[in-house]
Amino acid sequence: MSRFLLNRLGQSIVLLLIVSVITFFLINLAPGGPSAAMRMDASEAERQAIITQLGLDEPVVVRYAQWLGSAVTGDFGVSFSTSEPVLERILSRIPYTIELTLFTILFAVSFGILFGIISAVKRGSLRDHAINFISVIGLSIPAFWLGLMLILLFSVQLGWLPSSGVGADARGENFSLLGWLSYLFMPVLILSTTILPNIVRFTRSSMLEVVNQNYIRTVRAKGAKERYVIYVHALKNALIPVVSIIGVLIPRLLSGAVITEAIFGWPGIGSLIIQAAQGRDYPLVMGVTMFVTIVVIVCNLLVDLVYSKIDPRVKNV
């Protein structure tokens, strides 16, 4: 157990270092600079003053070393644009992103697996074709376009759902489940399209492979009802590869969250990273990047733990 975790920890540190180097140099070498220093009305002298104040007159390598030195102590610096500590800005946004991604995972995984099973069990049927068709569409339509279309339909045309925000009024004292869900519905739906088709297809092919295995015939020979055969014996086996694909899909989910949050004005990490990048808020960009990388690492670890729980052939870690 500890050996496995130590190994993982070592790999993770290397990964974090690589990601931080790449991000730091990319963002610093990109044209433009912090918005405060880029204001049109600022004089050359004012600009220089700001640049010196932010420490941007040092060479990039030195600045990276400085950043790394503080980062390992947990200090990610201060946001250029608001002067708040980076960590605080991130922490204040996290709950919204967690809410959005957790609901999306819940939604995409349950429907993805369900549709995948139906599609496999009723292979070649109308339902199978319909599910396949919708999956292909979901895979090929960009999320931002679909998001805008949904807003046009549900918010502008029908006026059923709010077009943006988290519905602060439906959350506080006058909490209303319906109000809260009305804000959550479209973002979750749109974010789901980034992973749901993959889960459907993966479950389908995994299920098709499993139902042809000898042990499935054994269960039938024992007199099991077909429902039991599929939902107990076949499903547990079919889920093993599906769990691992969910691990792979987490980075995609997070990058999807950036777009989704931007479309729906969702105040999470995704919209924060867009603000940070646009304003060349270097410490904030670094902070968010590190945070997201850690989330991906932790999620993959969790997936491995779940994996070893459902597949007895994998040694418990």
Place this chain on the structure above:
Amino acid sequence: MEPLLKVENLVTGYRTEQGLVKAVDNISFEVNKGETVCIVGESGSGKSVTSLSIMRLVDFENGEIIDGSIHFQDKDLASLSNEDMRSIRGSKISMIFQEPMTALNPVFTIGKQIMETFYFHRSYSGKKAKQRAIELLELVGINQPEERLKQYPHELSGGMRQRVMIAIALGCEPDLLIADEPTTALDVTIEAQILELLKTIKQEMEMSILLITHDIGVAAEVSDRIIVMYAGKIVEVAPTIELFSQTLHPYTKGLLESVPKMSGERGVELPSIEGTLPGIHSMPIGCRFAPRCHYKTEKCVQVEPPLENHYGHLAACWHAEEVRNGTLEKGETT
């Protein structure tokens, strides 16, 4: 003797890209109470399809019983509703398979896989189910049964897994046990142990066994009667001793000649029957064995021989008499 199972004119086919092909073509036989019957034949001759038809498991594998009836305890399994058939599987008729490595679900414990059969067919309490599972493991000769219940299939050897499969099959005390090549994947010593186990259990539980094997040596060891199949047809049926002493079909004769004379002689190069099974799409119109038969005549090629009684047992050969008397020398063609 009273027949427990009576298969009549069974035709089973598979839906393939080239249409429906018949894997078993009009076969009839019976298994009596307390009898061990072996179906013998080369791989591909339709033995598994026969057993899967009796279990009605062909339905799940693109297959279909096209014609015929399967009488079992006043019921015709061929036309039984799915639900009625389900309640027979695993309780009145059980089946074990060739592949002990893959026939158990890798993600469930042995205990669950034994006990769930009770959930399908009996209303045992959890305690009763566990007690019965331990009894069954003891019956099939597995030590430390209580610990085994918690183990997963990959933790057991091939022979052990086949014993577990047998334990599962015996759970509801079936009247008929179908064993499809239960020892083919095992080595010789383990094979002998499993066959011995089947013999003892049969006597203890007063059931009938339909054992399927490509190895006529195995059949000789355990069976009361042997059915020889070739290319989806039955070519000879006889009590075991009689089949050996009074062989009527050239194919059976070929099978017998390819058996090692002494035990332990496996792996030695043996004379096998020349040629291969006819393709399922290119069945000869006359006798299906004709392309490989040393006794064949023009009549054999033109007209299919019926399965008829000669000298007290059934054979499908125009020249059964010559084969029996050895009057037509092997290798001589007319």
